[in-house]
Amino acid sequence: MPESPQMQALAERIGAWLDGATFEGYAPLGFTGLKTVEPPPEALVGATLRRVDRRAKYVSLWFDSGLRIVFHLSQAGRVDLESPPKRTKPKGAVVRWRFSDDRAVLVREHGTERKAGWWVLAPGDDGPLAGLGPEAASDEFAQWLRSASDGRRVHTILRDQHTVAGVGRGYADDVLHRAKLSPYATLKSLSADERERLIEAVRAVLAEGLERERARPGGLSENKLGEHFTVHGKAGVPCPVCGEDLARVSYESHEVVYCPRCQTGGKVLADRRLSRLVK
Numbered sequence: 001m002p003e004s005p006q007m008q009a010l011a012e013r014i015g016a017w018l019d020g021a022t023f024e025g026y027a028p029l030g031f032t033g034l035k036t037v038e039p040p041p042e043a044l045v046g047a048t049l050r051r052v053d054r055r056a057k058y059v060s061l062w063f064d065s066g067l068r069i070v071f072h073l074s075q076a077g078r079v080d081l082e083s084p085p086k087r088t089k090p091k092g093a094v095v096r097w098r099f100s101d102d103r104a105v106l107v108r109e110h111g112t113e114r115k116a117g118w119w120v121l122a123p124g125d126d127g128p129l130a131g132l133g134p135e136a137a138s139d140e141f142a143q144w145l146r147s148a149s150d151g152r153r154v155h156t157i158l159r160d161q162h163t164v165a166g167v168g169r170g171y172a173d174d175v176l177h178r179a180k181l182s183p184y185a186t187l188k189s190l191s192a193d194e195r196e197r198l199i200e201a202v203r204a205v206l207a208e209g210l211e212r213e214r215a216r217p218g219g220l221s222e223n224k225l226g227e228h229f230t231v232h233g234k235a236g237v238p239c240p241v242c243g244e245d246l247a248r249v250s251y252e253s254h255e256v257v258y259c260p261r262c263q264t265g266g267k268v269l270a271d272r273r274l275s276r277l278v279k
């Protein structure tokens with residue numbers, strides 16, 4: 001669930017907290033976390049951290065040696081900033097990186113999925129970042145939205161990291177609500193005005209999300225990341241715009257929340273989950 005606003009703010013906090021730190025070592029705590037073999041993580045020992053940034057839902061820690069660590073939290077990954085470093089191995093732990101001045105970064109996952117991962121990349125190697133689409137708030141993506149005749153649903157497009165990077169289920173719901181578009185609307189069916197609304201909604205929702213995330217202290221530790229969405233996960237709650245109860249529909253194995261009055265002209269969308277049950 002962490003999407004670009006959570007990951008961007010997390011990258012900023014890690015960068016500030018580890019400013020000028022030297023990499024001292026690491027403890028691999030999960031079998032599947034490290035996705036690369038060469039260069040080995042040992043090659044980072046003694047390197048000084050130069051900056052921390054984000055691309056899509058990935059955070060990069062750049063070192064003066066030219067190497068970098070990249071990590072991805074998937075759905076349930078979390079990050080603890082530890083000072084002094086702990087020696088514990090919490091359930092779902094992925095890796096603990098140790099830095100100078102008694103600091104450590106622990107990556108772990110709650111729940112049962114084991115999808116969070118990390119990479120050690122040599123200069124020029126983009127690893128998992130290769131092939132990602134443009135950032136959601138970029139001019140490049142806005143231009144694409146204005147002209148593309150993509151027949152997929154906008155909700156699907158927003159979550160496809162090869163088309164546009166950084167948005168997941170949560171902000172996709174909020175973007176469509178903000179733009180007053182049906183969760184079933186296809187991009188090619190949208191008018192020029194609707195496309196402009198969509199571009200504006202993507203930018204506003206992500207900017208507001210980032211502003212909220214910048215108020216979060218520490219790493220990204222909480223199992224529940226907070227009720228920071230406008231409509232996502234809030235079926236049955238009154239729409240903050242019109243007061244109608246928000247509705248849910250099952251779509252591509254997850255739940256989409258929308259406002260029937262604001263987004264679908266009053267129409268309640270058919271829930272495919274029900275039709276599967278009666279098969």
Ligand SMILES: [Zn+2]
Pocket residue numbers: 239240241242243244259260261262263
């Ligand atoms: Zn509404």
